Amino acid sequence: MFGSIAALGAGLAVIGAGIGIGQIGGKAVEGIARQPEAASKIQTAMIIAAALVEGAALFGVVVSFLGLK
Amino acid sequence: MYKSSILKSKIFTLLRICAVFLTLTAFSIPAFSQEEHAEHAEGAEKKFEPSEVILEHIADSHSLHLWGETSLPLPVVLYTDKGLEVFSSAHFEHGHADYTGKYYTYRLINDKVNIVGENNTVAESSSIIKWNSNLTDLSITRNVVSMWMSIAFLLIIFFSVSSAYKKRQGKAPKGLQSFIEPLILFVRDDIARPNIGYKYQRYMPLLLTVFFFIWINNLIGLVPFFPGGANLTGNIAVTLVLSVITLIVVNLNGNKHYWKHIFIPADVPVWIWPLWWVIELVGIISRPFALMIRLFANITAGHIIVLSLISLIFVFKSVGIAPVSVAFVVFMDVLELLVAALQAFIFTLLTALFIGTAIEEHHH
Amino acid sequence: MNPLVTPDIGLVFWTTVSFLVLFFLLAKFAWKPIMGALDERERFIEDALSKAEAAKEEMSRLTNENEVLIKQARLERDAILAEAKKVKDQIIADAKDAAHKEGARQIELARIDIHNQKAIAMADVKNQVAALSLEIAEKVLRKQFEDQGKQDALVADLLKEVKL
Numbered sequence: 041m042f043g044s045i046a047a048l049g050a051g052l053a054v055i056g057a058g059i060g061i062g063q064i065g066g067k068a069v070e071g072i073a074r075q076p077e078a079a080s081k082i083q084t085a086m087i088i089a090a091a092l093v094e095g096a097a098l099f100g101v102v103v104s105f106l107g108l109k
Numbered sequence: 110m111y112k113s114s115i116l117k118s119k120i121f122t123l124l125r126i127c128a129v130f131l132t133l134t135a136f137s138i139p140a141f142s143q144e145e146h147a148e149h150a151e152g153a154e155k156k157f158e159p160s161e162v163i164l165e166h167i168a169d170s171h172s173l174h175l176w177g178e179t180s181l182p183l184p185v186v187l188y189t190d191k192g193l194e195v196f197s198s199a200h201f202e203h204g205h206a207d208y209t210g211k212y213y214t215y216r217l218i219n220d221k222v223n224i225v226g227e228n229n230t231v232a233e234s235s236s237i238i239k240w241n242s243n244l245t246d247l248s249i250t251r252n253v254v255s256m257w258m259s260i261a262f263l264l265i266i267f268f269s270v271s272s273a274y275k276k277r278q279g280k281a282p283k284g285l286q287s288f289i290e291p292l293i294l295f296v297r298d299d300i301a302r303p304n305i306g307y308k309y310q311r312y313m314p315l316l317l318t319v320f321f322f323i324w325i326n327n328l329i330g331l332v333p334f335f336p337g338g339a340n341l342t343g344n345i346a347v348t349l350v351l352s353v354i355t356l357i358v359v360n361l362n363g364n365k366h367y368w369k370h371i372f373i374p375a376d377v378p379v380w381i382w383p384l385w386w387v388i389e390l391v392g393i394i395s396r397p398f399a400l401m402i403r404l405f406a407n408i409t410a411g412h413i414i415v416l417s418l419i420s421l422i423f424v425f426k427s428v429g430i431a432p433v434s435v436a437f438v439v440f441m442d443v444l445e446l447l448v449a450a451l452q453a454f455i456f457t458l459l460t461a462l463f464i465g466t467a468i469e470e471h472h473h
Numbered sequence: 474m475n476p477l478v479t480p481d482i483g484l485v486f487w488t489t490v491s492f493l494v495l496f497f498l499l500a501k502f503a504w505k506p507i508m509g510a511l512d513e514r515e516r517f518i519e520d521a522l523s524k525a526e527a528a529k530e531e532m533s534r535l536t537n538e539n540e541v542l543i544k545q546a547r548l549e550r551d552a553i554l555a556e557a558k559k560v561k562d563q564i565i566a567d568a569k570d571a572a573h574k575e576g577a578r579q580i581e582l583a584r585i586d587i588h589n590q591k592a593i594a595m596a597d598v599k600n601q602v603a604a605l606s607l608e609i610a611e612k613v614l615r616k617q618f619e620d621q622g623k624q625d626a627l628v629a630d631l632l633k634e635v636k637l
Binding site: 164 | 476477478480481482483484485486487488489491492494495496498499502503504505506507508510511513
């Protein structure tokens with residue numbers, strides 16, 4: 041029972057991260073389409089932002105690990 | 110010349126291993142299943158518990174699994190309150206026997222060494238959070254061995270590359286050198302320079318070491334059999350050390366602007382300062398903490414997914430599921446190859462970024 | 474507490490030691506020479522590029538100079554040729570002139586010669602005419618002047634009239 045609640049928590053965290061990374065990726069592609077010459081800069085910024093979002097999600101996952109006994 | 114050709118052949122062996130280990134994943138399944146059979150035989154039809162098996166594969170261990178049921182016992186090094194004790198983990202017989210050393214009797218529970226006290230009671234296992242003062246486990250575990258192998262590997266690669274630079278001074282790179290050089294230039298031109306600024310040279314050794322250490326251990330962790338098999342960068346102790354190093358380097362190099370921003374913030378009323386200090390302290394800690402969690406969780410998650418997919422075969426007790434799960438495992442492994450490089454890149458990039466913000470010159 | 478998120482003190486210890494050893498070994502024996510070599514090579518390439526640029530400039534300067542020189546040489550050649558032509562024309566003209574003069578002189582000489590010869594011939598003819606005349610006259614007179622008196626009168630007369 042406790043394990044499945046933890047899994048639910050991990051799933052919720054993944055939803056948030058998915059939305060966040062999707063937004064970042066989408067906007068980055070838009071940006072690159074508008075300014076292809078800035079592609080490398082946009083990519084770096086995108087990866088940093090994605091890493092930060094992912095970090096937040098991973099906190100959720102780790103907390104659900106903690107709950108996993 | 111002769112030496113470097115040997116090294117080259119070693120590198121090619123590694124590359125070959127990297128290239129074919131995906132296909133070999135299929136061959137590692139028999140070993141996996143044999144292990145399970147052994148457990149089944151002893152545990153008298155013990156039910157297959159995927160989470161247990163997965164955790165066992167991800168966690169550290171006192172023996173190095175070679176193939177089938179053959180494993181290499183590793184030395185156990187214990188620093189107890191009475192003195193140092195060193196013995197082979199073979200004495201534990203995979204946790205089925207206690208070992209009585211010079212000072213205490215030890216028992217292996219969940220692959221962790223514990224002191225068996227009087228009345229056959231067991232004290233808590235050693236960890237940072239629950240640190241038993243009687244016992245500090247400094248054993249050469251599977252992860253330590255794996256780390257030393259990766260370090261030996263890194264030293265061989267980079268010593269040969271640096272000797273190539275000395276030998277072929279001023280000439281175009283060749284062989285292994287031409288494989289490594291773009292990576293070094295990548296770290297310098299895409300990670301260090303844009304994020305740190307003109308003082309980047311001082312931090313290059315750290316960034317390069319961190320980058321290649323994480324990357325090569327991520328890759329070795331992906332190899333499912335002997336030279337690999339350990340989950341080093343997916344172990345929180347390792348990522349903890351790496352992120353603490355980042356924390357120390359960032360804060361030791363912070364200039365007066367950095368500290369001024371933390372302790373005497375401009376445009377903030379004095380009565381808020383204590384609150385501000387708390388927030389900044391949390392910021393200082395949380396950034397390396399995020400680094401630690403990110404690397405650990407990414408690599409561990411990759412391993413868990415691969416092992417779960419393999420476990421499906423045993424959960425369903427059917428060979429029919431094998432092609433599907435192997436196909437998914439191959440896909441995941443390819444993805445993990447990308448993640449291995451990406452996480453090394455992100456860790457290094459964020460370290461460079463933190464250093465950059467700490468040493469940034471403010472012009473008002 | 475999940476064992477996954479509880480760091481083992483042993484692994485922390487060994488990771489710290491191993492990583493620091495790796496860091497110092499690589500920093501001393503790998504990164505320093507490699508980064509040094511890379512920087513040096515970059516500097517070398519930059520240097521070579523700037524040198525190539527300078528050489529190119531020098532080259533174009535030299536080419537320009539050469540062109541100027543060639544132009545000058547061509548002009549000089551033209552001038553020399555023109556001079557030579559002038560000299561040639563002069564020489565030809567002089568030669569023609571001299572030839573003309575020589576011809577005229579020759580002609581003049583010839584004329585003078587002819588004139589002289591004519592004069593000589595005329596003198597000769599005159600002499601012969603005179604001799605003939607004298608002979609004729611002697612014969613005539615011999616016949617006419619059989620007598621001495623008439624003879625003498627006539628001779629005297631004739632001597633008065635004839636003059637040579």
